[in-house]
Amino acid sequence: MTTPRIAVLGAGYTGVSIAGLLAKRTGATVTVVNERDRFVERMRNHQLAAGRRQRHLSLRDLFDGTGIRLAVGRVTRIDTGERSVQLSGGVAPIDYDILVYALGSQAETDAVPGAAEHTYAIGVAERAGQLRERMRTAASVTVVGAGPTGLETVTDLAEAYPDRAVRLIARGMLGDYLSERARDHLHRVIDRLGVQVSENAAVVKADAGGLVLADGSRADADAVAWTAGFRVPGLARETGLAVDEQGRVVVDATLRSVSHPEIYAIGDAAAAHTGDGRVLRMGCGPGQLSAACAYHAITARLAGRTPAPLRVTNDALCVSLGRRDGILQPTDLDGRPRGRVITGRPVTALKRLVLSVNGRLTPRYPGLVVAGARQG
Structure with missing residues (x-):
C-alpha cells in the first residue's frame, strides 16, 4: 500500500490532533469527517455558559495548507465490507483503507424525562x-x-x-x-x-x-x-464493531479494534486498555494519550514495524x-x-495552559501531542 487512504471520524481534540499528525508525517491521504465545519473547544463550554467569550475556529482555516480534506456531514453508516463511510446531506461517501473512529461522547440527557x-x-x-x-x-x-x-x-x-x-x-x-x-x-x-x-x-x-x-x-x-x-454515539455498535457495555469500541493496547483491524478508536469513544487491563477514563488528557498511541501504531504498521503498546501509569x-x-x-x-x-x-494557571495547548496550539501544532504523551 503506497498511498493509504485514512478517514478520521470526528474533529474534536483527539480527531484534529491525529489527523494533523498523520497528514504531516505520512504520505497518506487524510480526510476528516465532522458534523460541523468548526472546531469547538468543549473544555471551555462552562466558561461560555458563564458569559465568557469563546472562539470557534473554522476547520477549513485550520486544515489550510496541511493537505487534510474536510467532509462536513453526519455519519449515517460505516460499511466495513466496502470500507466506506456514508454521510448525510448528499455528501459523497468517503472510502478508506484505515479508519480512525474519534466521535467522542455527548451529553446523556435521555435517561431523565424532560x-x-x-x-x-x-x-x-x-x-x-x-x-x-x-x-x-x-x-x-x-x-x-x-x-x-x-x-x-x-x-x-x-x-x-x-x-x-x-x-x-x-x-x-x-x-x-x-x-x-x-x-x-x-x-x-x-x-x-x-x-x-x-x-x-x-x-x-x-x-x-x-x-x-x-x-x-x-x-x-x-x-x-x-x-x-456522557454517552457515546451508537454508531460503533450499529456498525458491528466489538463494543463494551457503554458502546465504546473495544481496542487492543495499540488502539486498534479487536474485531476490525483496519479501524482504530481513540478518545471517549474507545475502551482503551492499559497493560494491566484497566480502562482509561473519558477526558481530554487520556484522549490525547490514546491519539498519540494510535498515531505511532498506524505509522509503525505502515512501515512494517511492530507498534509499542499504550503506556500509562497514573492520571490527574x-x-x-x-x-x-x-x-x-x-x-x-x-x-x-x-x-x-x-x-x-x-x-x-495550569488549567489555562492546558486549555491553551489543547484548544489553541495542538490543533495547529499536533506534534505537541506526541511530545506530551511520550509514546514512542
Whole structure:
C-alpha cells in the first residue's frame, strides 16, 4: 500500500490532533469527517455558559495548507465490507483503507424525562451558549451533576452571577471522588461562592419550572445546566464493531479494534486498555494519550514495524473553580485519589495552559501531542 487512504471520524481534540499528525508525517491521504465545519473547544463550554467569550475556529482555516480534506456531514453508516463511510446531506461517501473512529461522547440527557427539552447540556456548545443568553434574565440556576464539569460550571456561574441563586445537585456526597484535603478545599470554595448544595439527590424529571427529585421534592429554577454524565454515539455498535457495555469500541493496547483491524478508536469513544487491563477514563488528557498511541501504531504498521503498546501509569484531575481557584488531584488510573493535592491560583494557571495547548496550539501544532504523551 503506497498511498493509504485514512478517514478520521470526528474533529474534536483527539480527531484534529491525529489527523494533523498523520497528514504531516505520512504520505497518506487524510480526510476528516465532522458534523460541523468548526472546531469547538468543549473544555471551555462552562466558561461560555458563564458569559465568557469563546472562539470557534473554522476547520477549513485550520486544515489550510496541511493537505487534510474536510467532509462536513453526519455519519449515517460505516460499511466495513466496502470500507466506506456514508454521510448525510448528499455528501459523497468517503472510502478508506484505515479508519480512525474519534466521535467522542455527548451529553446523556435521555435517561431523565424532560432533561433534553428543559435543561442546557454543557457538553453541547450551542446549548451552553443558550444558557448564557438565558442567564441574562434568570434569577436562579441549578447545575445537575457534581463531577469535574459540574464543579467547573457551578463555580463559574456563581462567580459570574453573584446576585443569582445558584444550586448544585449531587448524586452522592460532594467531592466524594477527591482526597480529604481536596474535598475540604472544595467545600470552602462552594461556601465562599454561596452555592447551595443538595447531596445524595437523584433527578427523576425535568420540566419548565425546574427539577423533580427522587424523594418527591422539587428544585425549582429558572435555568438548569446539565452535566450529569456522557454517552457515546451508537454508531460503533450499529456498525458491528466489538463494543463494551457503554458502546465504546473495544481496542487492543495499540488502539486498534479487536474485531476490525483496519479501524482504530481513540478518545471517549474507545475502551482503551492499559497493560494491566484497566480502562482509561473519558477526558481530554487520556484522549490525547490514546491519539498519540494510535498515531505511532498506524505509522509503525505502515512501515512494517511492530507498534509499542499504550503506556500509562497514573492520571490527574485538573478542575478549575472559577477564575482564581482550582484543584489538581493526582489519581490512579481507576480514579482513586493519590499523592499531593495542589489548590488555588497555581491550578488556574495550569488549567489555562492546558486549555491553551489543547484548544489553541495542538490543533495547529499536533506534534505537541506526541511530545506530551511520550509514546514512542
